[in-house]
Amino acid sequence: MEYSDHHILNYDGTFDGFLTAIFIAYEEKLEHLTIQHSCTTTPQIFSNNQTIITHTSQANRVWKGLLNVTTPQQRAAIFKAFLSEIKGIEDLLFTFIKKLFAKEISPKDFSENTALRVAQIVKMVGREKHRMEAFVRFKLTKDHIYVATIEPDFNVLPLITSHFKDRYADQQWLIYDMKRAYGIFYDKNTTEIIALEDQEILLSNNALFASEELAFQKLWKTYYDGVNISSRKNNKLHLQHLPKRYWKYLTEKNPTL
Amino acid sequence: MSFDRIREKLSILADAAKYDVSCASSGGKRKNSNKGLGNNTGVGICHSYTEDGRCVSLLKILLTNHCIFDCAYCVTRKSNDIKRAAFKVQEVVDLTINFYRRNYIEGLFLSSGIFKNADYTMERLIQVAKKLRLEENYNGYIHLKSIPGASDELMRQAGLYADRLSVNIEIPTKSGLKLLAPDKKHEDFMKPMKKVKHEIIKYQSEKKVLKSTPTYAPAGQSTQMIIGATGESDRDIMYSANFFYKKYQMKRVYYSGYIPVLEDHRLPAIGTAVPIVREHRLYQTDWLMRFYGFSVQEIVNDTYPNLELDIDPKLGWALRHLELFPIDINKADKKMIARVPGIGMQSVYKIIQARKYRRLDWDHLRAMGIALNRAQYFITCYSKQFYSQDLTPLQLKTKIMSNSSSKYHNQFTNQLSLFN
Numbered sequence: 295m296e297y298s299d300h301h302i303l304n305y306d307g308t309f310d311g312f313l314t315a316i317f318i319a320y321e322e323k324l325e326h327l328t329i330q331h332s333c334t335t336t337p338q339i340f341s342n343n344q345t346i347i348t349h350t351s352q353a354n355r356v357w358k359g360l361l362n363v364t365t366p367q368q369r370a371a372i373f374k375a376f377l378s379e380i381k382g383i384e385d386l387l388f389t390f391i392k393k394l395f396a397k398e399i400s401p402k403d404f405s406e407n408t409a410l411r412v413a414q415i416v417k418m419v420g421r422e423k424h425r426m427e428a429f430v431r432f433k434l435t436k437d438h439i440y441v442a443t444i445e446p447d448f449n450v451l452p453l454i455t456s457h458f459k460d461r462y463a464d465q466q467w468l469i470y471d472m473k474r475a476y477g478i479f480y481d482k483n484t485t486e487i488i489a490l491e492d493q494e495i496l497l498s499n500n501a502l503f504a505s506e507e508l509a510f511q512k513l514w515k516t517y518y519d520g521v522n523i524s525s526r527k528n529n530k531l532h533l534q535h536l537p538k539r540y541w542k543y544l545t546e547k548n549p550t551l
Numbered sequence: 552m553s554f555d556r557i558r559e560k561l562s563i564l565a566d567a568a569k570y571d572v573s574c575a576s577s578g579g580k581r582k583n584s585n586k587g588l589g590n591n592t593g594v595g596i597c598h599s600y601t602e603d604g605r606c607v608s609l610l611k612i613l614l615t616n617h618c619i620f621d622c623a624y625c626v627t628r629k630s631n632d633i634k635r636a637a638f639k640v641q642e643v644v645d646l647t648i649n650f651y652r653r654n655y656i657e658g659l660f661l662s663s664g665i666f667k668n669a670d671y672t673m674e675r676l677i678q679v680a681k682k683l684r685l686e687e688n689y690n691g692y693i694h695l696k697s698i699p700g701a702s703d704e705l706m707r708q709a710g711l712y713a714d715r716l717s718v719n720i721e722i723p724t725k726s727g728l729k730l731l732a733p734d735k736k737h738e739d740f741m742k743p744m745k746k747v748k749h750e751i752i753k754y755q756s757e758k759k760v761l762k763s764t765p766t767y768a769p770a771g772q773s774t775q776m777i778i779g780a781t782g783e784s785d786r787d788i789m790y791s792a793n794f795f796y797k798k799y800q801m802k803r804v805y806y807s808g809y810i811p812v813l814e815d816h817r818l819p820a821i822g823t824a825v826p827i828v829r830e831h832r833l834y835q836t837d838w839l840m841r842f843y844g845f846s847v848q849e850i851v852n853d854t855y856p857n858l859e860l861d862i863d864p865k866l867g868w869a870l871r872h873l874e875l876f877p878i879d880i881n882k883a884d885k886k887m888i889a890r891v892p893g894i895g896m897q898s899v900y901k902i903i904q905a906r907k908y909r910r911l912d913w914d915h916l917r918a919m920g921i922a923l924n925r926a927q928y929f930i931t932c933y934s935k936q937f938y939s940q941d942l943t944p945l946q947l948k949t950k951i952m953s954n955s956s957s958k959y960h961n962q963f964t965n966q967l968s969l970f971n
Contacts, residue, residue: 402904405915428598432653440652460590463583464688465652509554513646514655516558520565521611522601525810525825531604535597545655546599 299325304332305346305384309376312384313353315346316391320356329384356391363394365401374423375415377449386411423450427457430469431545433511434504440467443496443543451478455485470496511545518546561646563636567616567627568662571719571775572807576608576657576692578770579714587688589651589658591714596657609660609694610650614638614675618664622732624721624780626812627664637666640678647683651691658692658714659683669700669739677705680712692770697743699735706746710754710768715802716747719775723791727781730817747772748799771802778833779826780809780818785858786851789836793847796840806833832858839865842896843889862948866892869929870944876929877937881910893925924955 305311432440470477541547577595597606615637616627695713722728754767792804808830839845910933
């Protein structure tokens with residue numbers, strides 16, 4: 295059969311799971327393969343399907359191997375590109391990692407195809423990370439937690455945690471990714487990942503928030519409207535910087551204020 | 552506090568401050584080492600954007616719009632009949648902290664109309680900054696306006712709490728200043744600028760010896776000039792800008808297209824279009840001076856006092872110097888590659904790095920994101936194909952413009968849309 299040597303490795307969507315898949319690929323000397331998140335699996339009759347069980351120890355071995363052949367920037371690039379969750383990212387990264395192990399890519403070679411594609415994706419993820427650092431809008435709850443909801447294009451929450459931890463070191467906060475159904479909570483000491491049973495409560499329940507919260511939202515809206523210079527109106531530029539898909543959680547774009 | 556009253560004040564005092572274009576929140580590093588509020592990594596963040604596409608990074612307000620001066624170009628001039636308001640020091644502190652904690656802003660940009668006198672006003676601005684730093688344990692960004700004529704001692708204090716200080720020169724020529732702001736003296740603008748410059752140098756050199764020396768205005772100084780209010784040429788503007796960069800080590804000079812807000816026979820009439828394209832070309836020139844190794848005289852001079860509006864200044868310069876081109880992208884030195892129209896500094900870096908590994912051809916250059924629609928006429932690469940036709944500068948300009956679509960295109964085209 296034509297595809298008999300094509301393997302599909304299904305992993306759990308975690309970074310460790312992905313690295314475990316790479317470990318298996320090397321150990322079993324698999325040449326032609328697709329690594330995919332098990333929830334995206336489409337049955338393919340002519341391939342060998344294999345479910346990867348995440349082993350931290352195996353993942354660590356791959357990572358340790360990478361330590362020897364990569365710069366810190368390249369390792370960060372692998373992680374960031376992975377968080378893009380773009381279809382086929384696992385295969386691109388597998389190719390990238392193979393080339394790194396084979397020493398076929400130099401750190402600053404901007405004209406090699408795989409490296410270029412990875413760099414482009416890293417840039418997209420980086421942009422989304424920066425956007426989230428900008429567009430997070432906290433609301434103060436009655437029990438003194440600053441809560442924000444987001445829906446980023448990529449899974450950037452792990453990348454923005456330290457930024458918010460450093461910046462808001464003296465306040466409790468929660469940033470919740472509504473699309474991926476998890477959030478990061480900071481209790482003035484450490485951060486932890488949490489998942490809420492009913493995440494809609496963050497949006498619907500006004501009784502959750504402190505009494506002066508709405509007043510500050512209105513002040514911010516007043517300010518935002520006030521700084522606009524109508525004789526310079528440039529809607530194209532406005533939307534380029536502030537695409538509509540982000541408006542949902544932006545206080546200044548809330549029409550009810 | 553009474554939110555309704557605050558809201559009214561905010562609306563008046565934000566409106567009055569919005570013509571100050573500086574929104575930079577970068578450059579000032581302040582680490583959150585004390586478990587306080589705010590951590591400034593030196594990288595700016597634009598938290599939102601107005602409908603005119605400008606970044607909203609700071610809470611940019613006036614402490615008051617009461618003013619004893621009567622500068623013709625200024626919306627808060629004494630003789631203008633507008634609503635006046637004033638914030639209390641604590642009100643500004645509370646607003647800043649509450650906005651910052653909600654991640655609305657990177658910090659505060661506090662300016663003010665001048666009430667009573669320069670020192671009295673400057674003292675109030677410093678009080679706000681001092682309270683934020685010492686009482687609120689706040690490490691976010693603070694930009695204070697240096698009030699023209701403020702004393703040296705106050706300017707020294709201001710820099711201890713602020714990240715950036717700025718004096719807006721507003722009118723690029725002395726004669727223009729005399730005409731439009733008869734109460735203000737040119738020296739009054741220069742005095743605080745000079746003091747701040749000296750303090751920055753002093754603190755920096757002390758810091759080298761003694762690490763515990765406090766930081767002084769780590770994000771430096773900036774200034775702003777109004778464009779198109781007094782008939783000044785682009786050369787006048789850019790020579791002034793160059794002077795401020797060289798003489799006062801300004802971090803930034805901003806250019807603000809004049810927006811007619813008042814009827815005054817000395818100024819463009821209300822309804823006159825804001826010179827947005829010209830402003831853009833001036834910023835491009837500013838970048839060429841600061842990052843691309845151009846001297847100001849290469850771009851504007853006695854022969855070419857004004858920038859061309861329909862093409863960018865680098866292309867304009869290259870068309871005047873066709874004898875220097877084409878250059879070989881695989882051999883030319885960095886400085887020369889930076890002078891090629893359509894190649895930005897990031898691309899320069901990529902080219903220099905990538906050509907170590909292989910000779911670059913058109914596909915490589917395209918993949919790096921170089922604007923070949925302009926660059927192709929000025930370079931050769933690892934390919935037998937390159938542009939070899941001998942064209943006059945004007946012919947080449949016409950060719951480039953017909954092959955590219957400028958976002959300002961419709962402001963220049965004379966053709967009827969029927970034929971497009």
